[in-house]
Amino acid sequence: MKNTIAALAKRGKEAGIQAATLASQRKNFLLLEMAKALKKSARLIFKANAKDLKSARSKNLSPAFIDRLTLNEKRLNESIASLKALAKLKDPVGEVVSRWRRPNGLFVAKVRVPLGVIGIIYESRPDVTVDTAALCLKSGNAVILRGGSEALHSNTVLTAILRGVLKRNGIDPNSIQTLPNISHEAIKTLLSMDQYIDLIIPRGGEKLMAMVRKLSKIPVIRHDKGVCHIFVDRDADLKMAEKIILNAKTQRPATCNAMECLLVDKKIAGRFLPPLLKNLKNKGVKVYSDEKFWGKEFLNLQLAVRVVKDMDQAMEHIRQYGSLHTEAIITQNKKRAEKFLKEVLASVVLVNASTRLNDGYQLGLGAEVGISTTKLHAFGPMGLEELTTTKFVVRGSGHLRE
């Protein structure tokens, strides 16, 4: 198995050299061709997905799981729309991020280049397969995909379609590959291939994260859990606070940027909390006030609530129980808002806005491969730029080191 995976990673590296030099126009054409090919093969895709769904149901997997695994017409159309939107976004490769001239006449430029080969380990959502493969193509990278084992049939068909488009257009199809063996042993082997793979992005549960952290020789950007807080300050617009809280908790509770813990300044708790809690209850939210629920990622209609002395205690709570993901304050007090925004460390900090807005599309990045909770390289939503690095390009006329 080690040799198979090494050969696959090596093929990815070679294909990546070509992918890195593809012109923007060509990449955009390929993305539109992929959109067409997916539309044309819809029936094939649904058939493969039905196999995965059948097997998942026979294993009694949860309705939420079945939902994420499902590829229906609506979801496929969303993937197709994403491909078309991606074709319109600016190509990050070759962008001159900054340039300057040294006193001795040396010209220095920082230029964006692809990372090379990116390995993505993700959960059983087959729509992620198309999205991430497309983002890697547009950013000039080769990708090795390892989706959840339950989505194997769907992913196999999807990648075959995408690879077919590359092949028909004379591009090395190995810039999009899937790990053929989906065992944990195979992931371990993949994580040791630092001579071929430049970045591993793991998305998923704590067990996967722990394994990747422990075993990867390759740099890792984690898309880890979100234990997101909203702090309602004594000077908050309470009507606004209520709307934001309901949105952050109930609009889509299974996402990593949903609020998991509400912190309320004790000065306003007496009049703010009782009607809010009633409202939350009406929406089906179960509320906990016990401290054993602090720091939990529920991913459903559950919420921890804590009354705090002041903003300092709220910030201390976030420092201790937050996961560097998304933290918000609701207040009309400018000074306190700025202190919170400055001092709270998270990939996204907000004032008077829902935590659910921590998202590449919502924040204007155009697309995202996920939300990084790793501080290095990309902290927060990762768009096309974050799938590249920069190199220094230096132009001299016989310049020496003195």
Next chain:
Amino acid sequence: MKNTIAALAKRGKEAGIQAATLASQRKNFLLLEMAKALKKSARLIFKANAKDLKSARSKNLSPAFIDRLTLNEKRLNESIASLKALAKLKDPVGEVVSRWRRPNGLFVAKVRVPLGVIGIIYESRPDVTVDTAALCLKSGNAVILRGGSEALHSNTVLTAILRGVLKRNGIDPNSIQTLPNISHEAIKTLLSMDQYIDLIIPRGGEKLMAMVRKLSKIPVIRHDKGVCHIFVDRDADLKMAEKIILNAKTQRPATCNAMECLLVDKKIAGRFLPPLLKNLKNKGVKVYSDEKFWGKEFLNLQLAVRVVKDMDQAMEHIRQYGSLHTEAIITQNKKRAEKFLKEVLASVVLVNASTRLNDGYQLGLGAEVGISTTKLHAFGPMGLEELTTTKFVVRGSGHLRE
């Protein structure tokens, strides 16, 4: 030991919270105070260094090693000058890298923030201790230093002086700490402390790199070896080529950005090489034409030379034997120069300039903690900016996710 190191890392994290919020003026004042304190304690420093030197000599360590270990008046003055220069550089913390307004009125900004706690594992050069501690302070980070065991006395005195300045000014001194236990076991323990430490920068030999790659749960930016090439194209200005080659090989051969392999287009090899090789020999450079020397990092007056068919073969050679560090082409042909600069992947690529210019000061970053050969986060010389990350700061007025 595990508990001692965990406690140390935890103290670093706590001190880092304070370090992150220090005003620029205060940090600059501290740097100048450190410069004064080093000057005042010069005799103490030299005494400690003498102990290290005595022990190194008794172990028969190489003259080059002894040289790197030596702290004399000239080197101490250089460190003092660095501190003063650093106080004048722009503070990266709080810088708004970019900002925009979404169509729905949401304000989004990307703001620089410190990384937190940085662990640096380095060779036996005590001047690195002062430089890196100062860079981390200016960029708002806490640092844990683990210098070479042979420099233990020097490093202990130096960090005591720097910590003393922090303490006297009411700053938590634990933002500058050294690993008290310098065993490999202690490094292993440090590499597991991902709950406290945000980044590990290893500088040094292959054994250290392999260990860090294998064991670190913490993100790593490697300052790895440099197998740097210069390719002399058929359209090179041969006089210029000769000067650059002599500079890149002999100006300071023990550095990672010195040239280790020269590639010459066969069209000009016949008239270019004989006088050059004679010249190199006169400078004491030993030249190898055997392919077993390709890909070697000599770090001294040795050089591999290969005659290649054309630029494509040179680029293929670099792809195979280079270390992503520094690669240069000498040519007057604009088209070929641009192709080389675009397609060769290395942290710094140059045309008509010496590889020795891959350096934070030379390229205008003002200071550097080293040269990263890791593509993620920072590729090439790492200055103050590269010791920070960015977070998204979002200002709304009741914005929800639709």
